[in-house]
Amino acid sequence: MIFWETAVVTDIVEETEAVQRVLVRLDKGSESEAVHYLHMQPQLRIGDRVLLNTTAGELGLGTGGVHFVHSICGAEGRYREWTEERRKEPAAGGHIVKLRYTPLQMTVLAAEETASPHHNLFDRSHTLAGMPVLIGELHSMLPIAGAWLHHNSKSSGRPARIVYVMSDGGALPIAFSEHVQRLKQLGWLAGTVTYGHAFGGDLEAVNKFTALQAAKYALQADITIVAMGPGMVGTGTEMGHTGLETGELINAVSVLQGLPVLIPRVGFTDTRLRHKGLSHHTLTALAHVALGEAAVPLPALLPQELWDLLAAQLARYGLLDRHRIILHEGPDLTAVEMCLQGYGLPVTTMGMGLRRNGPFFLAAAAAADYAWNCLRMQ
Known part of the structure; x- marks a missing residue:
């Protein structure tokens, strides 16, 4: 309705x-x-x-x-x-339709199509050549990971091109995201790609595979962050949520010979038991959807009783043998907080900030730190 x-x-x-x-x-x-x-x-x-x-x-x-x-x-x-002015724009030559068969269907110039200057990149099979790909479920993971990657890039003296790929699991217009707008204003993102029915990125792509290839070869990404836009769909059931796309993305990155690094959804303050510790969204995606192996960094700086819960969840879902679970000695809360001070926008998840839901922020920063270390060793 x-x-x-x-x-x-x-x-x-x-x-x-x-x-x-x-x-x-x-x-x-x-x-x-x-x-x-x-x-x-x-x-x-x-x-x-x-x-x-x-x-x-x-x-x-x-x-x-x-x-x-x-x-x-x-x-x-x-x-x-307005329509006549739009006809003059380069994107007017696109033939890929998004929001198909609705009153708001629109054409975009997809990176893959013939009229695109990037078309030849897709004429042959391209791997990601080991590029680290950070895979997040929630949009609020993007500014945390982006800020920490920028911090590492700046402090190491090794500039890295960070690209954001937005799926259609949440908001469809990338323009709705204040985080993307801010990250681009700061110069912390080298570019964006929107795929599926998501739209408005610097590049448009038809699917997750070509979106990843576009990030790597058209936007020259060193590290790519993939996550849905603001908002997600959930029903309180095991598989009735768009967070399962993280498992599909692990598969896509594996097929393209990249390095999938999952940002685990970790929290201990949510009143919903299914999201306590490792969210059931993360556990289900890793156990039942991901066919390839992913690196799953977990922050070492957690109290023992919290670690006991995480260890029990990993064992119960049989993940210790299926994925590379890493106890990562990453940044502490003070370091993450200082890093986000330069960001300038509040970052919250489910209405909670860093001080109320520290493990969530630690997990996102730990995954970003691990991905950075992988890039540095290449």
Whole structure:
């Protein structure tokens, strides 16, 4: 079901090349925030009357619980002008359709297709040549891993190109991610790739395999981070969640002869038992979906009683013999906190920051540190 409301734009709170975040006054009288994507329709103006998709707000969703502008009412002329301007852009020559068979289906110039300057890269089989690929389930892992990789790159004097590949397991527009916007502003990401029905990256790709190849060869990545965008789908069941894509990504990296490094989802403060210790999402993906071996670094700096729980979970799922479980002497919380100070945006997971859910941050930083060490030894 889709919930619709009409409203008037009262203020433009923030604007980038790709997105506007605005305040709207709904016809029923309340005020709310709405998101408007500029690669899909014309720029909003104060006073515009808009049709909103309010489904997320009605459901009270967390990450995506805002309204989205579907269209500008009575702005046919602006849409015609916007369309003519878009025809002049290089991407207008693309023939790959995303959001297929919906009213918002759009063409993109995929890296693989004939009109792309990168087309020849995909004419033959390319391996990843051992490139470390950090695989995360939650989008909040991206800024932690990205910040730590940048820290290592800067302190070692060895510049590394870090590329983010976004799947379609969460948000589809990469423009929704404030973390991606910030990482690119800081110069900590060399580029982005969106694949499947995710869109808006520096490069577009058809699937996870060619997205990884595009990161390696078109964007010249030294290390790639792959994770879904903000938000994910979960049902509280063993396999009913998009976090299982981490297992599929391990397989893809293995097939392409890269080095899959899983960022484990670790936490001890979640009231849901299935996410205590190693999340059941991580355990299920490693035990039942991943066919290849992954490196799974775990932070050594945990109290013994927490380690006892992790060890019991790993044994119960039979993971000690299937994957490379690494006790990594990585950064402590103080080091991670100092590293994130230069980032400038709050980083939380499930509403909790570093001080409330330290093991989550330690696990993401440990995985990034391990991947960096692997790169350094190549």
